[in-house]
Amino acid sequence: MRLTSVNDRALVRLIPETHHKPPVLRGLVESDEEAAALAELEGETSARLIAEREGTPTLDRRELVFARRLHDLALYGQSHINAAFTYTRPTGNRFNSGDRGAWYCAWDMLTSAQEVGFHRTRELTYIGRYHHEARYVELLADFIGDFPDLHGDAGHAVLDPDPEIGYPAGQLFAAGLRRNGHRGLIYPSVRHVRGRCFVAFDPGIIQNVRPGASWTLVWRGSPEFLIEG
Template sequence: MVALKPVDVAQRDTIRLITTGRLKEPVLLPLSANHGALEDLASLESATNGRLQAQDTGLPELDPRELVFGRPGHSFINAAFTHCRPGGNRFNDERRGAWYSAFEVKTAIAEVSFHLTRELDAIGRFETSVDYAELFADFLGSFHDLRGLAANDEPALHHNPDIGYPAGQALARAIRVNAKLDGILYTSTRRDGGTCLVAFRPDLVQSLRQGSIWRLEWQGQPQPIVSRMGR
């Protein structure tokens, strides 16, 4: 069992960035001429929507009863736990998602730009523009504290995902399943001095609200131009 360093967390205004395309109405909505047609389209859309499928059947390690409903932004919260990147992320695998956020907007920007830059590098073309919306959330719970540690101290914090992610996923599983803690606080590997938080359960994400819009634009270079577009 991992040596735990639990801390009580009461953190307001953590920041998660999502693409503004996810703020728009469902793409099928304009196609529905009446209420009955809308229900039919909703059924069709759910056939390929991982979040809706997980609401009914869950994921291998996510019980649908854990998802939240009836609160502002519940679909965004549930999506974080039901839409899993192939191979997972630093502290979750494909069997269960997690909610990642940062204490500072610059840290959130550094985290998302790292991943998109990797994708652009894979195709050899640093030419794109993406708008991201801030989602603020508050947290209250008991978290394992990795702040102040480096990759030499904790392999889960290694900057290389091929090393850091397998170690982090194993660590997170031990903390979530065995220790029953709510998540992890950790030093950002993408921005010096940044702090990140990962929450293991949907109900931990409280008071979700939208903030500003940020544009990340790649103009032939790996480093994006970042600009604030307003609310």
Template structure:
């Protein structure tokens, strides 16, 4: 799930601040010089090679963005230089993961008041992934409050040409997630439903399907 504001086909935010077409193109050039996905698609991003990205397939921009726009601190199975495609086997698990991380952001400012829509993207996978389910030796990589072990594991796996990992969700006790390390393996991407997450003073959001 990704915030709807990043979905393909949406109007650029630059249209809201540009005075005219010429100004828009100037702003677009500036954005392009600092946009990691665009830099990667021209071979200028160190974390991922141009040959790894996907082109001319549905939602290629969405797929590439997952690998090019890594969190500055990294995520569970990736560092800050290279992202991954994170997905859950079930919608409820994806919602739990999104809700947890968004709520953690609001906890930092002590305010749980917001309403945000997320688009659910579905994809198919046919690959041999490292399976961390029922693997006690890898329990540190599933720590709820630390990514140190999991990022170290991901770095080693990536260097060994791993395709990704399957692991039990840390935010949904009955859920399963995967982290795919290779853009080309994210197949048959299609857009599912849109969900609205609403925080009204509590850490747990209300989640509803967003109707057109």
């Protein structure tokens, strides 16, 4: 497997818009002091905040992103980065298990939309109803380094479109890469033809996170969805 040098700006990660809004509890109180008390209470059950305080069996808290000195110097997006590594599906995703997350992104928005749209369509399939709208916000980030690259290896089991096959293979593969010191992986999108994706295994390589555009994925009676600005 080859290594590819990356020095690219504005790779796109899409997150649900509800995860990008101000804290929902703030509207329940009248002062910042009361909001802080509610936030402290919420933190007792927040996987991200617990990991920031204590770490997890598979994630050292020192790997996560924190403010540099003062609160007003906090990096934009640090909570989003930390959340990507602390909130996971129980069975994991293509290149991460259920006990440690990862930052998935792509070189263009359409590829990211097809990736997140696939998962939302699966959820709609479970209830048998394809009438839905989901608003997503772009998180843009920069990356630099030399990373393993799966392009040209389309037959690799980790790229199988069936999650029951591709995910277990991909999780084992990614664990091996991490043991060998690799901090990320370039791979062809499984959901978007000619799409190019990147997964960061290490929060420390995610640079200059900032917000981008917003998009709505719309289902109108079938598994195929539209992308609207």
